[in-house]
Amino acid sequence: MKNLKKILIKRKIMGMTDLPMLSGNVVQLMRMLKDPGVPVSKVIDAINKDQSLVAQILKLVNSGYYSVRSKVNTLDHAVALVGFVKIWELLMSTSVMNIISGKEQNIWLHSYTSSVLLREIIEEEKIQCSAKIQLTMLMHDIGKIVLSNFNSKAYRKANEESIENAIPQYKLEIKHIGVHHAEVGGWLLQAWELEDEQIIPISLHHSEKEEIEANVSDWIKETALLRIVDYIDCKARGFAVDPPCDWLVKAAELDGLDLEKWYMHQQETLASLEETAKENMVASSQ
Ligand SMILES: [Fe+2]
Numbered sequence: 001m002k003n004l005k006k007i008l009i010k011r012k013i014m015g016m017t018d019l020p021m022l023s024g025n026v027v028q029l030m031r032m033l034k035d036p037g038v039p040v041s042k043v044i045d046a047i048n049k050d051q052s053l054v055a056q057i058l059k060l061v062n063s064g065y066y067s068v069r070s071k072v073n074t075l076d077h078a079v080a081l082v083g084f085v086k087i088w089e090l091l092m093s094t095s096v097m098n099i100i101s102g103k104e105q106n107i108w109l110h111s112y113t114s115s116v117l118l119r120e121i122i123e124e125e126k127i128q129c130s131a132k133i134q135l136t137m138l139m140h141d142i143g144k145i146v147l148s149n150f151n152s153k154a155y156r157k158a159n160e161e162s163i164e165n166a167i168p169q170y171k172l173e174i175k176h177i178g179v180h181h182a183e184v185g186g187w188l189l190q191a192w193e194l195e196d197e198q199i200i201p202i203s204l205h206h207s208e209k210e211e212i213e214a215n216v217s218d219w220i221k222e223t224a225l226l227r228i229v230d231y232i233d234c235k236a237r238g239f240a241v242d243p244p245c246d247w248l249v250k251a252a253e254l255d256g257l258d259l260e261k262w263y264m265h266q267q268e269t270l271a272s273l274e275e276t277a278k279e280n281m282v283a284s285s286q
């Protein structure tokens, strides 16, 4: 019965006319990038034809997302700095930025700072994992956008109850909608034809032990990293969140991570971002 209900919800959600999709232009570029012999200049020329896409890519690269320090003014420069293999990731990240930030600024800020924190952790702790993990983190809550399009009233209720009663939001999404955003995010990314290394950690980032054990396969480290970083950023932002379970952290060999240290680091990052935002507001009002 429970499964049948979920099948029906999935059918309704995946049939929505406002399901977030990649733009025709990005899909075309992705197809071009599937050819391993495609010349870099051909891809750059194709992206340069869409100046709004170029502007969004430069905005992301200059935001500090890729730890690029110098100011980047052209697409050629951006590609030279982040590397040609990252073009696919740049296009996806830009699309995700448009979908999330255009709809829910709070989800975007959490996704963005979680993604930067994840990069810092894997660089400093020298963790070997999927090369796409930073992008996976950036899109981990994309299912919230789908749920809010699907049933905005129930989604808002889940969000408000989560804040009022300090209960993790995903539990209230199950109560009010019948499914949580992590699972829905997995459905969406399947429709986008992404790979298991991204779909599995996102689908499982709020699952219980049994479900993770049955489905995680090769992506246990990525699943655990998503949960750890999500926990740290949510806690630093004052959102209700469950701590990552010990067995998962151990199974992923991440039990050496000092969560308290990274939590304090994230608190400082968020405080300095808030400070910069205030200064910018004052500067623009003068
Ligand atoms: Fe989540």
Ligand SMILES: [Fe+2]
Pocket (backbone or CB within 6 Å): 110, 140, 141, 230
């Ligand atoms: Fe999250």
